[in-house]
Amino acid sequence: MPIWYSGGETCDAQIEKEFLALAFADKQIACRDCGTHFVFTAGEQEFYANKGLMNEPTRCPSCRTARRATRSTLEENDGYVRYGNFASFGGKTPRQMHPAACADCGQMTEVPFVPRGERPVYCSSCYNKIKPPVPHEEAAR
Numbered sequence: 001m002p003i004w005y006s007g008g009e010t011c012d013a014q015i016e017k018e019f020l021a022l023a024f025a026d027k028q029i030a031c032r033d034c035g036t037h038f039v040f041t042a043g044e045q046e047f048y049a050n051k052g053l054m055n056e057p058t059r060c061p062s063c064r065t066a067r068r069a070t071r072s073t074l075e076e077n078d079g080y081v082r083y084g085n086f087a088s089f090g091g092k093t094p095r096q097m098h099p100a101a102c103a104d105c106g107q108m109t110e111v112p113f114v115p116r117g118e119r120p121v122y123c124s125s126c127y128n129k130i131k132p133p134v135p136h137e138e139a140a141r
Contacts, residue, residue, distance in 0.1 A: 031060040102126050
């Protein structure tokens with residue numbers, strides 16, 4: 001039978017709560033951008049741990065806010081959404097396109113791959129004419 005505390009918690013829950021309080025203590029961290037020291041509180045550390053975040057913050061709250069504002073302004077100006085350093089399509093750089101002549105009509109078009117000549121390349125209108133119809137089940141997905 002579990003032992004209940006006045007707060008309505010079991011003994012195990014109370015022990016876990018006390019352990020977490022001891023496991024996390026406020027830390028002073030120097031901001032990598034401005035160099036000022038900021039407090040990484042025990043509550044923030046517990047939040048990071050619960051979310052599975054392994055790294056501590058490296059920027060103070062004001063520098064984090066300024067960085068987010070700068071990134072969102074850049075996205076508005078160039079139209080690209082930043083998903084990370086290694087994103088290609090939809091990331092920092094536009095997809096590289098390569099010129100090719102349509103195998104059906106001969107019109108010049110651009111494709112997102114390097115045409116090698118062993119397989120035909122089609123412009124959008126010719127491809128839409130020759131592509132196989134999509135079964136009804138796959139079209140609904």
